[in-house]
Structures are given as structure tokens and as C-alpha cells.
Amino acid sequence: MSYIDLINQFWRMNRIDPFTPTEVCLYFYLLSQWNNYNREEKFEIGTRSLLNELRMTDRTFFSVRDSLRDKGLINFTKGERRSSSPVYQILENVDIGRPMRTAEPEAETEMPEEIEVDEIPSPTPTPSPVPEDQKPVQRPPKRKKIEKPLDELFKAPEPEKRKKKEFVPPTLQEVEDFFSGLGVVDALDKAQQFYFHYDSLGWHTSSGAAIWRWDSLANKWLLNDKQKEYENNRSSSKKSGEGDGYKESLYERFAESERKFWEKNGDH
Structure with a gap:
């Protein structure tokens, strides 16, 4: 799947189940790094440099990273402290709503030239819906801060000053x-x-x-x-x-x- 296909896949999933702003930030950062590593299957990124660049706390980063993995967008292997960095993998989706698979191409299934009626394979069963308790928690949108003080927003307009009549001397x-x-x-x-x-x-x-x-x-x-x-x-x-x-x-x-x-x- 190409870089553009992965971006389109992400936004199709967002229409079904919206992502949080931190999830969007982390996913596209990893997607950009994957592209910089010549789109290799697996690539390493140091956690400390990632946190400094994204301005995230440790607690927020680990929570968002687990959420992206649970939603099937990425996979990763934790690194060992002071010896190796975490290894990440960008996952792709065949069809929105079906389980994710890795970027590795699947082996083509060879079909026999002649298929008996009794030998026709049964259709793939439809996946069962995700239980409510397993769905990711959606956070309410943050309220916008009022930029102006309330006394300025509800301030009554000042009455127009009456222009003073100009004196014209007589001839x-x-x-x-x-x-x-x-x-x-x-x-x-x-x-x-x-x-x-x-x-x-x-x-x-x-x-x-x-x-x-x-x-x-x-x-x-x-x-x-x-x-x-x-x-x-x-x-x-x-x-x-x-x-x-x-x-x-x-x-x-x-x-x-x-x-x-x-x-x-x-x-x-």
C-alpha cells in the first residue's frame, strides 16, 4: 500500500470512529518516519527524541501508542533501556471494518482448474461486532476559550456625540x-x-x-x-x-x- 493509500485509509477510519488529536499527531509522525526510512517494513525510533519533537509526556505517549496498536494502525516492539530503541511497523487494511494485516503481500491462492459443486469454498464469515466495553473511549471536544473579557463582549455601544454647530459670522x-x-x-x-x-x-x-x-x-x-x-x-x-x-x-x-x-x- 502506498503512502497516499495509508493516508486515505486513516481518514476513512476517522469517519467511522474519530481519532483524538494526539492519536492523529503520533500516527502521522510515525508514517512520516516510515517514509523517510524508504518504507521499510520495520524501523527504529528513539522514544526520547520522539517525545522532544512531539512535545508529549511519557504517560500520554504510551497511552496513545497502545491505542493506535489496538486500532490496528501500527505494531511495535518495545526497546530495551539504553541498549535498543523500539521497533515500529505501519499496518495496512484491506477493507475498513475487517481485521488489519501487515504490509507483507499475501500468497496467492491457487484454484484448481475444475471445481466440483461440493468443493466450492464457503464465504468468509462476517466478523462479529465489537462489544461496547471494548470500543475506545471518545473524549468530548475541548471548549474554545473566550478571547475577550465578558465586560467587553456585552458592553453597550457608546452613544454618538452630537456635533457642535459651527459658528458663521454675519456679513x-x-x-x-x-x-x-x-x-x-x-x-x-x-x-x-x-x-x-x-x-x-x-x-x-x-x-x-x-x-x-x-x-x-x-x-x-x-x-x-x-x-x-x-x-x-x-x-x-x-x-x-x-x-x-x-x-x-x-x-x-x-x-x-x-x-x-x-x-x-x-x-x-
Whole structure:
């Protein structure tokens, strides 16, 4: 039987009765050594070198070696300590399920030219099934280790952070349109004063905070400006269209502007 035939034989037997990982390792190691010894019938291997190469303990090796022999895959003769190494022999199988035989070819049976009916040999009896107590013990497969800790496996996903809205400063034209819409006196001049003042500050307050509501700040700018005019002209007569009535109108427009902004944008 060729090297490939022995490998195919092994895996056919594995489908019927699975081998353990250590049995697979030892058998294919011996099969490789048999091939290296030019496939001689018998070959020697030192036990100590075998254990070092396969990383097996003495107890595991002797148990697996006996198991392969019991299953009919190998045969061996124990060596003598410090004088000779064990001698191994790879066995082959004619048909899976039948007893093993050695690699030696069987002698051909000569059949007579004329066979009487009474002389026809009886068929080979079917081998009896192997008792349950003699079958090799199958070990349960090892459980795979969990590579990640349990707290990482069941960790809840972190909520996505809300992206902060980027501030875009207003243009001079937007500020002038806003001041003109309020109907203030000298709207363009006051709009330019407001725009160039905060543009020079990089649209930040004196405390360094970014100005997100420039329209609200513009309303306060006009209220403060009107408050100064009111205090300067308090002792003099009030001009038509100005005074307390105009100041109250600005407060009402400021409140209306704030209300519309929060209805449109919500909480920033």
C-alpha cells in the first residue's frame, strides 16, 4: 500500500470512529518516519527524541501508542533501556471494518482448474461486532476559550456625540439689513459701528465667549445706545417719534425677535 493509500485509509477510519488529536499527531509522525526510512517494513525510533519533537509526556505517549496498536494502525516492539530503541511497523487494511494485516503481500491462492459443486469454498464469515466495553473511549471536544473579557463582549455601544454647530459670522450686508428692518434712525451708521466693533474682536465677547446670537446682541446694542440718548436728553424736551414710546417699541421688537428665534432653532 502506498503512502497516499495509508493516508486515505486513516481518514476513512476517522469517519467511522474519530481519532483524538494526539492519536492523529503520533500516527502521522510515525508514517512520516516510515517514509523517510524508504518504507521499510520495520524501523527504529528513539522514544526520547520522539517525545522532544512531539512535545508529549511519557504517560500520554504510551497511552496513545497502545491505542493506535489496538486500532490496528501500527505494531511495535518495545526497546530495551539504553541498549535498543523500539521497533515500529505501519499496518495496512484491506477493507475498513475487517481485521488489519501487515504490509507483507499475501500468497496467492491457487484454484484448481475444475471445481466440483461440493468443493466450492464457503464465504468468509462476517466478523462479529465489537462489544461496547471494548470500543475506545471518545473524549468530548475541548471548549474554545473566550478571547475577550465578558465586560467587553456585552458592553453597550457608546452613544454618538452630537456635533457642535459651527459658528458663521454675519456679513456687513446682513447686519445692515437687520438694523434697517428694525426701523431705527441712522440704521446704516449704527449697523456699521456694531459690525466693525465685534469683527475686530473676532466675534467674541469681552470675556472671550463666542457670539452665537449676533442678532440678539444687536438688539441689546441698540437698547444700550437708546438708553444713553435717553439719559442725555432726559432734562430736555422729547423729540417727536422718540423718547419712552420708542424705547418701549425697541423692547417689544427685541422680545419678538427672541421668541421667533427660539421657535425656529430650539435649544442650541
